[in-house]
Each structure stands twice: as C-alpha cells, then as structure tokens.
Amino acid sequence: MEKQLLTETAIATVVVRLEAELLKQEPGGGPIDQVSVAIAVARLKVRLRCQGLSSRKLWTQRSQFSGNQPPAADYNTILAKYQQRLNNHSSSEHTKSPRGLVPLEPQINVGDLVYLVSDRNKLHARNCYLVTEINDPWCFVKKFSACQLRASSYKVKLSECYVVPTHVNSSSSFVNGADDEVHDEQESVPDPPSTTVGHHSSVRRQP
Numbered sequence: 450m451e452k453q454l455l456t457e458t459a460i461a462t463v464v465v466r467l468e469a470e471l472l473k474q475e476p477g478g479g480p481i482d483q484v485s486v487a488i489a490v491a492r493l494k495v496r497l498r499c500q501g502l503s504s505r506k507l508w509t510q511r512s513q514f515s516g517n518q519p520p521a522a523d524y525n526t527i528l529a530k531y532q533q534r535l536n537n538h539s540s541s542e543h544t545k546s547p548r549g550l551v552p553l554e555p556q557i558n559v560g561d562l563v564y565l566v567s568d569r570n571k572l573h574a575r576n577c578y579l580v581t582e583i584n585d586p587w588c589f590v591k592k593f594s595a596c597q598l599r600a601s602s603y604k605v606k607l608s609e610c611y612v613v614p615t616h617v618n619s620s621s622s623f624v625n626g627a628d629d630e631v632h633d634e635q636e637s638v639p640d641p642p643s644t645t646v647g648h649h650s651s652v653r654r655q656p
Contacts (some may be wrong), residue, residue, distance in 0.1 A: 462505075466493060502526075555611055559583055562613040563590065565605060577613060578603070 470489040471481060502521055510518050557563060557580055564575045578590035579598060586607050592599045 555607065557583065557588060557607055557610060557612060562593075563610040564613060565590075566609050566611065578610075580610075583607070 467486075467489060470493055471485065472478070474485060474489055474492075475481070502519055506512060506519055507521065507523075507526060510521075512519055559580050559582065561580045562577045563580055565578060568575050577593040579593065580588055580590055581602060582589040587604055588607050588610065589602045589604055590610070591602055
C-alpha cells in the first residue's frame with residue numbers, strides 16, 4: 450500500500466512538472482499535440498534525468514522508495530552539468546551562425562598585433578592589441594593606448610580577433626602609378642594636324 454501511494458505521488462509530481470514545462474513552451478496556453486508533449490518530455494529528461502537521478506533525489510540525497518543515499522555527489526553533478534553545456538557550445542554555435550557556416554579561426558601567434566571585431570568606434574580608428582598568451586580557443590591581449598602598452602590583460606576568443614595587416618600599399622606609390630598611366634595615355638594619343646589660315650586676297654572685277 451505504501452509503495453502504491455509513493456507511485457501515485459511520483460506520477461502526480463511528473464504530471465505537475467510536465468504541465469509547468471508545457472506552460473514554459475507555450476505561455477499563452479491552448480491545445481497541445483503529440484509533438485509538443487514529446488518536446489516537453491525530452492526537455493525534462495535532459496534536464497532532470499541526464500545523470501539518472503531526479504531533482505528530488507539530488508536535493509534530498511535519498512531515494513524515495515528505499516530511503517538509501519544514491520551514489521552521487523553534488524560536486525560531481527555540477528561538473529557533469531558544466532561539461533554538458535561545454536559540449537553543447539559547438540552545436541549551438543553551428544546552429545546560430547549564418548547559413549550554418551562557422552568562422553575559421555585565424556592563425557595568430559604570441560607577439561602578433563591584432564584588432565578586435567567588437568572594438569568599433571566611429572570617432573577614431575581601432576586600437577591595436579598585443580597577443581601575450583594563447584590558450585585555445587582563447588587568447589590574452591594587452592591594449593596599445595597611443596604609444597603605451599597597458600598592464601592589464603583581456604581574455605578574448607581567437608575568432609573575435611584578426612591580425613593587423615603588415616603589407617599595405619602606400620598612397621604615394623598609387624599616385625605615382627596613376628600619373629605614369631596618364632602620361633602613357635597622353636603619349637599614345639597622336640597630335641592633331643596643324644591647319645594654317647592664309648590672308649584673303651582681294652579680287653577686282655575687270656570692267
């Protein structure tokens with residue numbers, strides 16, 4: 450009889466949790482179908498049963514049927530949850546990126562000067578950062594302010610950095626090249642023929 454009461458209590462608890470999950474999924478309420486129920490049940494299983502234990506067992510550290518302590522520790526459960534979220538980052542990044550294309554990480558080494566993608570300002574140019582340490586997929590950078598290197602370091606992702614280009618065409622060479630092209634075009638165009646206009650001689654009519 451006691452086991453039957455515990456089973457009915459467990460079923461009622463599951464129903465309450467399922468209703469709460471359905472309300473989170475559809476805040477406005479309304480009719481539900483088999484797909485919505487399947488999605489809600491899958492979310493509950495992932496959230497509560499990924500370690501094989503319910504939330505009540507994790508909270509009380511007791512089994513509701515036998516009363517014994519389950520073989521689980523809070524610290525190990527926290528680490529397992531954290532590792533599960535880390536493993537889900539790649540799938541989430543692939544889903545949220547445009548057209549499902551994950552940006553490639555640039556080839557950055559210690560000592561390179563980089564720009565930050567998020568460092569945007571319409572009033573002045575981007576600030577340079579010096580890479581001091583690389584811990585894939587992160588790196589530590591120090592900011593260049595004017596001609597000084599800041600002491601504090603920033604931790605940013607490698608995908609949020611791009612290397613400062615070292616080979617840039619100078620404006621003077623571009624102007625000189627444009628002048629040479631104009632000069633060549635002027636030499637290739639022939640000069641127009643010169644025309645001379647003579648004085649009109651007056652002709653008298655013979656009587």
